[in-house]
Amino acid sequence: MVRRQIEARGITDSKVVAAIRKIPRHLFVSEALMDQAYNDFPLPIGEQQTISQPYIVAEMTQALQLEKEDRVLEIGTGSGYQAAVLAELAFRVYTIERIHPLYVKTRKLFDNLHYHNIVSRYSDGSLGWEEESPFDAIIVTAGAPEIPKVLLNQLDMGGRMVLPVGDQYSQELVKLYRDEDGIHKTHLGGCRFVKLVGEHGWRAL
Ligand code: SAM
Numbered sequence: 001m002v003r004r005q006i007e008a009r010g011i012t013d014s015k016v017v018a019a020i021r022k023i024p025r026h027l028f029v030s031e032a033l034m035d036q037a038y039n040d041f042p043l044p045i046g047e048q049q050t051i052s053q054p055y056i057v058a059e060m061t062q063a064l065q066l067e068k069e070d071r072v073l074e075i076g077t078g079s080g081y082q083a084a085v086l087a088e089l090a091f092r093v094y095t096i097e098r099i100h101p102l103y104v105k106t107r108k109l110f111d112n113l114h115y116h117n118i119v120s121r122y123s124d125g126s127l128g129w130e131e132e133s134p135f136d137a138i139i140v141t142a143g144a145p146e147i148p149k150v151l152l153n154q155l156d157m158g159g160r161m162v163l164p165v166g167d168q169y170s171q172e173l174v175k176l177y178r179d180e181d182g183i184h185k186t187h188l189g190g191c192r193f194v195k196l197v198g199e200h201g202w203r204a205l
Pocket residue numbers: 049050051052075076077078079080081082083096097098099102123124125126141142193194195196197198199201
């Protein structure tokens with residue numbers, strides 16, 4: 001998986017590659033899908049949600065340019081896999097999930113895998129995590145209709161944020177960087193995520 005899907009497509013950050021190599025991705029999917037865990041596509045994780053394609057996890061993680069002392073906010077815990085990748089690279093990961101059974105399941109999983117630097121919360125992540133802000137990096141792993149300003153306000157000086165922005169069928173992966181001059185935006189390419197549902201995302205049905 002790492003050689004064919006990640007390195008071959010231009011992921012060059014050796015720390016990101018090492019983290020992905022280390023984490024047993026099959027532990028983050030149901031037993032029935034374990035034999036597909038290393039394939040080049042997203043997989044269902046229940047509750048109509050997905051674990052992202054390995055390459056997208058690598059691309060978003062690389063774009064965050066994490067340092068060992070960084071505090072990272074993730075919106076959309078899902079299977080917990082992306083949080084585990086972040087936890088290998090940063091000081092602490094704060095992750096938020098809005099679907100209760102996924103939140104409960106991943107809490108147990110983080111404990112079982114001894115990820116003591118992941119703090120998780122059950123709430124609407126489109127509001128961010130004000131009490132723990134500012135963050136060095138923010139990653140949103142669900143598609144937003146637009147960039148939530150409230151999240152940008154929780155980004156520290158020098159901070160990086162990566163998120164998919166677009167309609168519910170396709171989005172553009174956007175990277176934002178904050179410095180003294182303001183916010184700088186770059187586009188990383190097309191992607192397709194499930195919806196960010198919440199006050200600063202899409203409305204729940
Ligand atoms: N990062 C995940 C992983 O590694 O498996 C993949 C996330 S999945 C593509 C998107 C997740 O975002 C779903 O679990 C969904 O319930 C969650 N989500 C959507 N809107 C949310 C919100 N407002 N707050 C928190 N989580 C949200």
